[in-house]
Amino acid sequence: MIIAAEVADLPPGPKVVAVGSFDGVHLGHQSLLARARALAAQERLPLLVYTFDPPTKVFMRGVGMLSTLSEKLDLLREQGVDLALAVPFDEDFAGRDKAAFLDDLVRLEARRLVVGEDFAFGRGRSGGPADLETVAPTLTVPLLDLGGAPVKSTRIRELLEQGDVEAARHLLGRPYGARGIVRQGERLGRRLGFPTANVETAPGKVLPRGVFAARAWVGERTHPAVVNVGTRPTLGGGALRLEAHLIGFSGELYGHELRLVFLKKLRDERAFADLEALRAQIARDLEAARRFFRL
Numbered sequence: 001m002i003i004a005a006e007v008a009d010l011p012p013g014p015k016v017v018a019v020g021s022f023d024g025v026h027l028g029h030q031s032l033l034a035r036a037r038a039l040a041a042q043e044r045l046p047l048l049v050y051t052f053d054p055p056t057k058v059f060m061r062g063v064g065m066l067s068t069l070s071e072k073l074d075l076l077r078e079q080g081v082d083l084a085l086a087v088p089f090d091e092d093f094a095g096r097d098k099a100a101f102l103d104d105l106v107r108l109e110a111r112r113l114v115v116g117e118d119f120a121f122g123r124g125r126s127g128g129p130a131d132l133e134t135v136a137p138t139l140t141v142p143l144l145d146l147g148g149a150p151v152k153s154t155r156i157r158e159l160l161e162q163g164d165v166e167a168a169r170h171l172l173g174r175p176y177g178a179r180g181i182v183r184q185g186e187r188l189g190r191r192l193g194f195p196t197a198n199v200e201t202a203p204g205k206v207l208p209r210g211v212f213a214a215r216a217w218v219g220e221r222t223h224p225a226v227v228n229v230g231t232r233p234t235l236g237g238g239a240l241r242l243e244a245h246l247i248g249f250s251g252e253l254y255g256h257e258l259r260l261v262f263l264k265k266l267r268d269e270r271a272f273a274d275l276e277a278l279r280a281q282i283a284r285d286l287e288a289a290r291r292f293f294r295l
Helices: 028-045 056-061 070-080 098-107 154-162 167-173 188-192 275-293
Strands: 002-004 014-018 048-051 082-088 109-114 138-141 179-185 197-201 210-218 220-231 242-248 256-267
Touching: 014 197, 028 109, 028 138, 048 070, 056 082, 070 082, 070 098, 098 109, 098 197, 138 210, 167 220, 167 256, 210 242, 210 275, 220 256, 242 256
Parallel strands: 002 082, 014 048, 014 109, 048 082, 109 138
Antiparallel strands: 179 197, 179 256, 197 242, 210 220, 210 256, 220 242
16 A cells, blocks of 8 residues: 655546545445445546544544554555555644535546535535546445444544443444553553553554553564553542553563554442552452453
């Protein structure tokens, strides 16, 4: 997949262009991309995704993002996308009128366009599918309905903020994940007998709160894990952090990238009377995770 941040950096020639934020690349996005991919195959043209970094709602409303740019690009690659234009979304871009956006599509040589039914563009969301038709025939894909409601990034974000990773998985089509570099922490887990990796995730990345059974990757090797996302209230609270205990792992992780997917919530985070009570609960969490993984 060829990736660019500017139209001029993409190869010339006609394309099928799918446009949207694609935050999380959930089942609704995947349905749209399948339609776009079929159209590209029919037209014998490459499929380009025109997307935004950060996603428009993340910038405009300050909400958390489901996928970092690198995560989104990996997911788009898995969906068979040939080209990706990931434009920086900032005050200048948000202030562009719809004519400027349409000009981008002309310069991209869009032969066909594909958008979701709720897509709007330009300053004040003044442009819509009818405007896109002035550039190229436009396929408007209805929102995907699951469980009596449309699959949208906002819905998934709300589920994750409640810690409901299993319901989020149903809408994403895969377990929700996070990745980051392991940084040195205070080694509290090691002192309690359960060494943990302190994972520094991207600012603004949505993280489900609580204690979870998870799967972790170090390079290409995978490990069952117990993950805590919270503020460590037993120690007086603080900034939100992600800590992972890799079951059966021994070795140093500092400086390595750790990739995680959240599989099952074990419990909410809560304060304990003392460190011994916390240690006992961590042991129970580990046993619950072992049962989940049938270890």
